[in-house]
Amino acid sequence: MPKPSHRDRLLHVGMQVVHERGFGGASVRDIVQAAGVPQGSFTNHFASKEAFGLEVISRYAEAARGRAAATLGNDALAPLQRLRAWIAADRAAQADGGLRNGCLLGNFTAEANDCGDALRQRVLEAFAETQRRLAECLRAAVAAGELAPSTDCDETAGFILAAHQGATLLAKAQRSERPLAGFEDVLFGRVLPLAGPSR
Amino acid sequence: MPKPSHRDRLLHVGMQVVHERGFGGASVRDIVQAAGVPQGSFTNHFASKEAFGLEVISRYAEAARGRAAATLGNDALAPLQRLRAWIAADRAAQADGGLRNGCLLGNFTAEANDCGDALRQRVLEAFAETQRRLAECLRAAVAAGELAPSTDCDETAGFILAAHQGATLLAKAQRSERPLAGFEDVLFGRVLPLAGPSR
Numbered sequence: 001m002p003k004p005s006h007r008d009r010l011l012h013v014g015m016q017v018v019h020e021r022g023f024g025g026a027s028v029r030d031i032v033q034a035a036g037v038p039q040g041s042f043t044n045h046f047a048s049k050e051a052f053g054l055e056v057i058s059r060y061a062e063a064a065r066g067r068a069a070a071t072l073g074n075d076a077l078a079p080l081q082r083l084r085a086w087i088a089a090d091r092a093a094q095a096d097g098g099l100r101n102g103c104l105l106g107n108f109t110a111e112a113n114d115c116g117d118a119l120r121q122r123v124l125e126a127f128a129e130t131q132r133r134l135a136e137c138l139r140a141a142v143a144a145g146e147l148a149p150s151t152d153c154d155e156t157a158g159f160i161l162a163a164h165q166g167a168t169l170l171a172k173a174q175r176s177e178r179p180l181a182g183f184e185d186v187l188f189g190r191v192l193p194l195a196g197p198s199r
Numbered sequence: 200m201p202k203p204s205h206r207d208r209l210l211h212v213g214m215q216v217v218h219e220r221g222f223g224g225a226s227v228r229d230i231v232q233a234a235g236v237p238q239g240s241f242t243n244h245f246a247s248k249e250a251f252g253l254e255v256i257s258r259y260a261e262a263a264r265g266r267a268a269a270t271l272g273n274d275a276l277a278p279l280q281r282l283r284a285w286i287a288a289d290r291a292a293q294a295d296g297g298l299r300n301g302c303l304l305g306n307f308t309a310e311a312n313d314c315g316d317a318l319r320q321r322v323l324e325a326f327a328e329t330q331r332r333l334a335e336c337l338r339a340a341v342a343a344g345e346l347a348p349s350t351d352c353d354e355t356a357g358f359i360l361a362a363h364q365g366a367t368l369l370a371k372a373q374r375s376e377r378p379l380a381g382f383e384d385v386l387f388g389r390v391l392p393l394a395g396p397s398r
Contacts, residue, residue, distance in 0.1 A: 110309030166365025
């Protein structure tokens with residue numbers, strides 16, 4: 001395997017630093033120090049901190065896409081089991097970070113209202129992609145008879161995305177999985193309009 | 200009315216600056232400039248930026264407490280109408296900020312994982328207080344026959360708090376009230392275990 005370039009290393013380590021400290025809280029100096037590369041490397045590879053931020057968001061979204069493909073896209077599972085698997089995979093990723101970091105996309109959104117429109121657009125695309133995948137999974141659940149035919153899959157997917165972000169935020173605040181467990185309980189117990197046996 | 204002191208002015212204007220730019224993104228220089236007071240005022244009145252942050256959180260929580268008292272605590276309304284009034288009051292406050300700022304408590308939580316344990320504890324207390332008020336309102340709704348007697352009011356209150364934070368975050372990302380409207384629809388349409396006429 002070729003040695004990772006300074007660029008790869010800056011993105012790999014820098015994503016972690018941004019995830020932990022926020023985009024505003026992670027200075028270029030912090031990032032190059034954590035990556036163990038010369039400061040000049042950063043300016044060689046990225047035209048600006050914003051250009052770096054765009055790549056960090058894309059890289060994080062790519063990882064989220066991978067988790068979604070392996071779970072929401074796993075045709076070997078019944079549709080609602082795919083949804084449970086997606087929640088479990090995300091929860092494991094949060095637990096890996098000691099429940100300290102939350103979601104990088106949510107953090108970008110929250111941390112400032114002027115983080116730059118290009119960054120906000122990239123975050124929005126990532127959110128929209130997740131919402132689309134969730135809606136597809138819900139439609140598959142309707143088709144499989146797991147959810148009521150009247151389910152508004154797009155609205156429900158939007159609600160799931162938002163409620164999941166909120167549970168992630170509260171889990172970070174409390175350093176506890178409890179909000180994530182409560183989210184899953186209420187989602188499957190009440191939010192999803194399960195198809196009854198008589199319908 | 201006495202002229203507001205520099206301290207009041209720093210807190211009043213500083214809260215707005217922190218709400219817009221995040222705590223990390225708002226430097227002491229930004230805050231004193233926005234408040235139009237000499238830099239020395241800040242150090243006269245606050246032992247540290249963290250001490251200032253604690254007061255900002257308390258002040259924001261106080262405003263949230265006022266909105267909750269006027270809505271969730273409004274005995275002239277039926278309990279679920281109190282909940283709707285709380286959501287509407289918060290939504291109006293978000294719209295006032297052009298849907299750009301989100302919730303200051305959520306922002307503090309999201310922006311960094313090392314913002315200081317004292318700050319995180321203060322945020323947690325404010326979240327816990329809102330959750331308690333929501334749970335009280337749900338218990339009143341059960342007592343009034345609006346919600347099913349089997350309602351787990353504490354779990355549901357935790358879910359509402361988290362889902363509301365998430366909807367607020369997505370509204371900020373999208374600069375749109377749509378996630379807030381979706382939250383309210385799903386909350387009243389499905390999450391709340393309404394007491395049926397036959398129960």
